[in-house]
Amino acid sequence: MASAEVVSSFVQGTPPGELKEVVQSIQALTSDGDPSLLQHPKVKAAFQNYNESQLVCAKLSGGSQHVLVSPYNRLEGNKYYDTTTSTSFTFDHTTQKASNPQSYTHDSTxxxxxxxxxxxxxxxxxxxxxxxxxxxxxxxxxxxxxxxxxxxxxxxxxxxxxxxxxxxxxxxxxxxxxxxxxxxxxxxxxxxxxxxxxxxxxxxxxxxxxxxxxxxxxxxxxxxxxxxxxxxxxxxxxxxxxxxxxxxxxxRRQLPVTRQRIEWEKIRGYGLSDNLKGNK
Known part of the structure; x- marks a missing residue:
């Protein structure tokens, strides 16, 4: 069974927009598909760190507006605020879904x-x-x-x-x-x-x-x-x-199998199929 450390490294290395596929792969790597590994404190921390460092975007439920998560607009727990829409929202770091939008203005000097x-x-x-x-x-x-x-x-x-x-x-x-x-x-x-x-x-x-x-x-x-x-x-x-x-x-190979140098500036003029036909 995959360890929490290994799973955390998978999460941290996720390419943009591919977290869903990585989660599916993590579940496939476990011996019984037990989803509890995703709830391990180290793994949950890896999800949060990844989403915040990557400035992940998500759509607010019930609307088309995207919001982002970061360490700078975090409130308590999994709640964040967005000055563009003047809302606060809850963010699920595993599914990358934003929910529970509420009117919110962050007080600042x-x-x-x-x-x-x-x-x-x-x-x-x-x-x-x-x-x-x-x-x-x-x-x-x-x-x-x-x-x-x-x-x-x-x-x-x-x-x-x-x-x-x-x-x-x-x-x-x-x-x-x-x-x-x-x-x-x-x-x-x-x-x-x-x-x-x-x-x-x-x-x-x-x-x-x-x-x-x-x-x-x-x-x-x-x-x-x-x-x-x-x-x-x-x-x-x-x-x-x-x-x-x-x-x-x-x-690139400097000399192909023909032992003749390729003129890269004329590469568009080469025809592999024609050369093959000529060798028959």
Missing amino acids: NNDLISSIQKSLATHVAEHYPAQSSAAAGSAYTVASPSETPTEIAILISATKASPQNFVSGRWRTTLLYNTGSRTLTGTIAAQVHYYEDGNVALNTTKQVSENNVGDSGSEIVRVLAKLEKQYQEEVNRALVGMNEGSFRGL
């Missing part, structure tokens, strides 16, 4: 600035992130004020796109903290992609970002956020192009 950031962030997200309706895909954002650090405001964006029929899934996460005293913006931007048709290829990249002298209005803060996201996306694109033209080409 930064409420005015949070509202200003929220307004500008809504425009940014609508322009750059897809609005998906399925449970396995979606985008959400929220602005939270961690009670233990009243001088910080957390700005969170999460977008997931899972397409099982095409054997691909991915998630973008922006986690930035704005310090109202120093007017700095610091945090991480991360992208994760999993492609698993006839193989298993994963991309997992994270960048630490920081900006000083940001300004003290919502529009200025979101403008800097957009700049940091654009810089990161351009860096990832350049890295992928360089990998395709360098590393991947280096993995």
Whole structure:
């Protein structure tokens, strides 16, 4: 029977949008399909840590709005709040379902600035992130004020796109903290992609970002956020192009079975079927 430590490692390594399949695999690995292993304290903690660190999105019951979970908008137990919809909700970390939405406003000394950031962030997200309706895909954002650090405001964006029929899934996460005293913006931007048709290829990249002298209005803060996201996306694109033209080409066989070099620039002109016919 799989141990709680092994199951926890499976949960922590789950690709974007594939937790349901991982849970099914965990149950299949147990000798009798006993679901109690998923209720083990270590496993439950792994589910919560995974969902919060991944900024997992979920739809509120009875509506189409997506919300996200994180350490910054957690209340007590499995309850979280969302400033976009002004609600609190209960989140099941195993099924990734949000339920029991209730009207809620989080009191903070930064409420005015949070509202200003929220307004500008809504425009940014609508322009750059897809609005998906399925449970396995979606985008959400929220602005939270961690009670233990009243001088910080957390700005969170999460977008997931899972397409099982095409054997691909991915998630973008922006986690930035704005310090109202120093007017700095610091945090991480991360992208994760999993492609698993006839193989298993994963991309997992994270960048630490920081900006000083940001300004003290919502529009200025979101403008800097957009700049940091654009810089990161351009860096990832350049890295992928360089990998395709360098590393991947280096993995190719230099001489095929014909012992003649392939001219990769003319690869579209090669016809495998024609060559086979000619060898008959």
